[in-house]
Every structure is written in structure tokens, then in C-alpha cells.
Amino acid sequence: MNFDLTEELAELQLRVRRFVLDEVVPMEGDPRQTPHGPSEELRDELIEKARQSGLLTPHASVEMGGMGLSHVAKAIIFEEAGYSPLGPTALNIHAPDEGNIHLMEIVASEAQKQRWLQPLARGLSRSCFAMTEPAPGAGSDPFMLNTTAVRDGDDYIINGLKWFITGADGAGFAIVMAKTEDGNATMFLTDTDRPGFVVERMMDSMDSCFTGGHCVVRLENLRVPAVDMLGEVGKGFRYAQVRLAPARLTHCMRWLGAARRAHDEACQYARTRESFGKLLGDHQGVGFMLADNEMDMLTTRLSILHCAWVLDQGGRGNVESSMTKVISSEGIWRVIDRCVQVLGGQGVSGESIVERIFRDARGFRIYDGPNEVHRMSLAKKIMVRNDRVGAL
Structure with missing residues (x-):
């Protein structure tokens, strides 16, 4: 590499x-x-x-x-x-437009690309991805999907409740995950102004960087033509993996930039702020935090580049993206948290961009699968791999 x-x-x-x-x-x-x-x-x-x-x-x-x-x-x-x-x-x-663009370039029909993807890529519309549901529906476990899509002539009738749907308020269209009559998940494209697509409310959250916020969306007898199915019936979870591995990685890329910004702000403050007769950065406790930041960012960057390289070689990158997501989200959180500490009062106030980055970044350990779920998945793969080695 x-x-x-x-x-x-x-x-x-x-x-x-x-x-x-x-x-x-x-x-x-x-x-x-x-x-x-x-x-x-x-x-x-x-x-x-x-x-x-x-x-x-x-x-x-x-x-x-x-x-x-x-x-x-x-x-x-x-x-x-x-x-x-x-x-x-x-x-x-x-997010979620970046991941939706990637998914639709691979899966959407030419007609769907003309209708929905082209305006999205040109920045003329926004989209959302509606999969997550309140209990007892799909959350960290997507197989708990409760939203249903029932065939009715040339259409499907979709019913369900979604939440934490990023960007739903003001989105021009949505990709909806629903369970079809075969018991499997299927993706559908729908304009958000169709009868039955209802944005019930905006959810308060720590972050404030996503246009359209995070919303509760009710699907009530939403009629979607069968031609607006994204891909093939029953392959929704397979397509979700096509979307999630690269989209999970791009989260890591963007948040690394945010961590670097926080680090630069902290370094500048440490170079100019005096305390106890010398610059703040000359105090060993502060200097060590800045050094640890550099190491966490390097580890994160190398992990991202390795996973990106695997994807560029044609690999699925599922294992690598899971590891990178955990490494990145925890590494950048340590960086940003240290920056808040270096900045002191400025770090917990709107006087510095770092306070906003801190609030925005906390959710990263939950978005695209909680880190605990990624660790659980990795552990299962490790056990299977080691069992095969033992059998040899």
C-alpha cells in the first residue's frame, strides 16, 4: 500500500x-x-x-x-x-446523501437515476434513508424490521413508523426499507410529498450539522409503484451492506477533519495563552495531550486509508470498515475531548468552534451501528476464524 x-x-x-x-x-x-x-x-x-x-x-x-x-x-x-x-x-x-448517491449509482435503474439521482448529485435536492424504527422495530438489529410493504396490483402499500431519520424534514425523496410478503427486506424510492409520507416531528439531538435534522416519520398506507422499488425484491439487507461499508468509512473521513480542526484550535491556544509564567503548551500536562492527539489522528488516518485501499481493490471491506469505525470514533473523541480540556472555559462555550465539534461528534460512536455491535460482530468472525484454524 x-x-x-x-x-x-x-x-x-x-x-x-x-x-x-x-x-x-x-x-x-x-x-x-x-x-x-x-x-x-x-x-x-x-x-x-x-x-x-x-x-x-x-x-x-x-x-x-x-x-x-x-x-x-x-x-x-x-x-x-x-x-x-x-x-x-x-x-x-x-450523510445521508453521500451514501444514497453511492448506493443508487450501483443499484438504481436508469429511469430512477434520471428522476432522483441526478438532481441529488447536482445539489438540487436532498434525500433521507428510512430504516431505523422505535422499539420493538429495527435499531442496532436491522432484522427486527417492522415496516411492511404489501403488493396491491402495480403498487406496494407501505406502513410503519421510522425515527432518527436524518435529513427527512425538507428531503425531496426517501429510500425506505420495508419487509415484503416474502419476509425479507426490500428498498423503495418515494417522493416525500406522496400521501402517506408524514414527517411527524423533529427530534432534539446533541448534533446540529445535518440539514433537516433527525425526524420521526410515519408511513401510513403509502402507495409506491412497483417500478420505484430500488433493486430487487428481498435484497434490501444486501443493498444496505453495499451502502453501509463505504458510507461508514466516509463518516470516519469527515470526523477526522473535525478532530484536526479541534486540535489546530487547541494548539494555537497553547502557543499563545500564558499560565504560571510560561506558555500553556510548555506545561508537560498540556504538551502530552497534544502529543497524544497526533498519535490518535495518525492511527485513525492509517486505518481509514487501509480500509479505503481494500475497497479500491474490490474487497467488501465489511470487517475493515467495522474496525475503522470503532478506531476512528473513539480516537477522534479522545482528540476532541483533550482539546476541550486544553481550551478550558473556551472549550465548553460558544467562544470556540471546539464546543460545537464536541457536541456534533459524540453521536459518532452510535451512528452507523454502535461500537458495541461492531465489536460483537468482529468477535463472532474471530471465533469462526480461530475455529477453522484449529480444525486444520
Whole structure:
């Protein structure tokens, strides 16, 4: 594995870094940010800035107007975008749209791509992914799926209750996971203005970086034409894996950028703030925290690059993405938490961007599967592998 950047990728990295610093960071204090994420107006403004800079939706295929980035290239660019909480929104690489774009490029029909994917890739619409349900429905265990889809002539009638559906408020369309009559999960595409698709309420959450927030969505006799099925009947969980491994990894990329931003803020403070007769950073306790930050970020970056490389080689990357998700979410949390400590009072107030990063990042150990579930899955695979070795 050689992670030297090509000249082209190094130039793109610098372009994105300058764009984020010059165009995005100055907008972090914009009052159009709400507790439930950037407003639609602010998002549209950021999207237009990226469009004018030729940086919009870089991960999409060239056919869809993107740059067709490899997974390793995405690791470099997404980290740069994540340096600002608004960076992924500006580049149109934020969840859930980023993962939905990846999934639809692989699974959607040509008609579905024309209708839903193209506007999404062009930044003209948003989407959501409706799988998670309140108890006793699907949460960490997707096989507890309760939402049903029953065939009715040329349509399916979908009923169920979803929650924690990111971006649902204002989304133009949704990918809905429902259980069909064969007992298996199937994905459906639906416009959100269809009768029966009801955003009941916005859920309060610690983070505030997702446009459209996190919502409770009720599906009440939602009629979806069979032609709007995404992929084939009964293959929903298989398609979810197509989406989840790369999307899980891109979360890691973006959050690494956020951790680096927090670290830079803490380092700058440590270089300028005096305490007990010397600079804060010259105190061993503070210096050690900054050193530990560098090591955690290096470990995270190498794990991300390794998983990205596996995906670029055609591997499924399920095991690698699970490990990387746990390593990254826990590593970047340690980094950000130390930065709060270095900043002291500023770190727990709106005087510093670090306080916002701290609130946004906590959920990462839960998003895309709680870390405990990933550890459980990895443990099962380890036991099977070791049992096979013993049998030899």
C-alpha cells in the first residue's frame, strides 16, 4: 500500500483546503444555522459556492457530474471538507446523501437515476434513508424490521413508523426499507410529498450539522409503484451492506477533519495563552495531550486509508470498515475531548468552534451501528476464524 498522493490529488486536496478556509469557515457564525442543522437557505448558498469552485459532489461518478474519486482519494478530500462543520454540506458529501448517491449509482435503474439521482448529485435536492424504527422495530438489529410493504396490483402499500431519520424534514425523496410478503427486506424510492409520507416531528439531538435534522416519520398506507422499488425484491439487507461499508468509512473521513480542526484550535491556544509564567503548551500536562492527539489522528488516518485501499481493490471491506469505525470514533473523541480540556472555559462555550465539534461528534460512536455491535460482530468472525484454524 503506497499512500503517496499523485500530483493531481495533491492539487485537489489544496483546492478543497483553500475553499473550506476561504469560503466555508467564515460562514460558521451565520445565524441561519439552527439546532437542527443549517437552514435550507444556508445550505443552498454553500452548495452554490462549491458549484462555482468546481468542487460539488466530487465523489459521484463522472457521468453524474462528479469526479469519480477512488475511496483513497475520498479519504483525502473528505477529511479536508470535515475541517469545518459546514464543509461536507457545501461539497454535497454529507450523510445521508453521500451514501444514497453511492448506493443508487450501483443499484438504481436508469429511469430512477434520471428522476432522483441526478438532481441529488447536482445539489438540487436532498434525500433521507428510512430504516431505523422505535422499539420493538429495527435499531442496532436491522432484522427486527417492522415496516411492511404489501403488493396491491402495480403498487406496494407501505406502513410503519421510522425515527432518527436524518435529513427527512425538507428531503425531496426517501429510500425506505420495508419487509415484503416474502419476509425479507426490500428498498423503495418515494417522493416525500406522496400521501402517506408524514414527517411527524423533529427530534432534539446533541448534533446540529445535518440539514433537516433527525425526524420521526410515519408511513401510513403509502402507495409506491412497483417500478420505484430500488433493486430487487428481498435484497434490501444486501443493498444496505453495499451502502453501509463505504458510507461508514466516509463518516470516519469527515470526523477526522473535525478532530484536526479541534486540535489546530487547541494548539494555537497553547502557543499563545500564558499560565504560571510560561506558555500553556510548555506545561508537560498540556504538551502530552497534544502529543497524544497526533498519535490518535495518525492511527485513525492509517486505518481509514487501509480500509479505503481494500475497497479500491474490490474487497467488501465489511470487517475493515467495522474496525475503522470503532478506531476512528473513539480516537477522534479522545482528540476532541483533550482539546476541550486544553481550551478550558473556551472549550465548553460558544467562544470556540471546539464546543460545537464536541457536541456534533459524540453521536459518532452510535451512528452507523454502535461500537458495541461492531465489536460483537468482529468477535463472532474471530471465533469462526480461530475455529477453522484449529480444525486444520
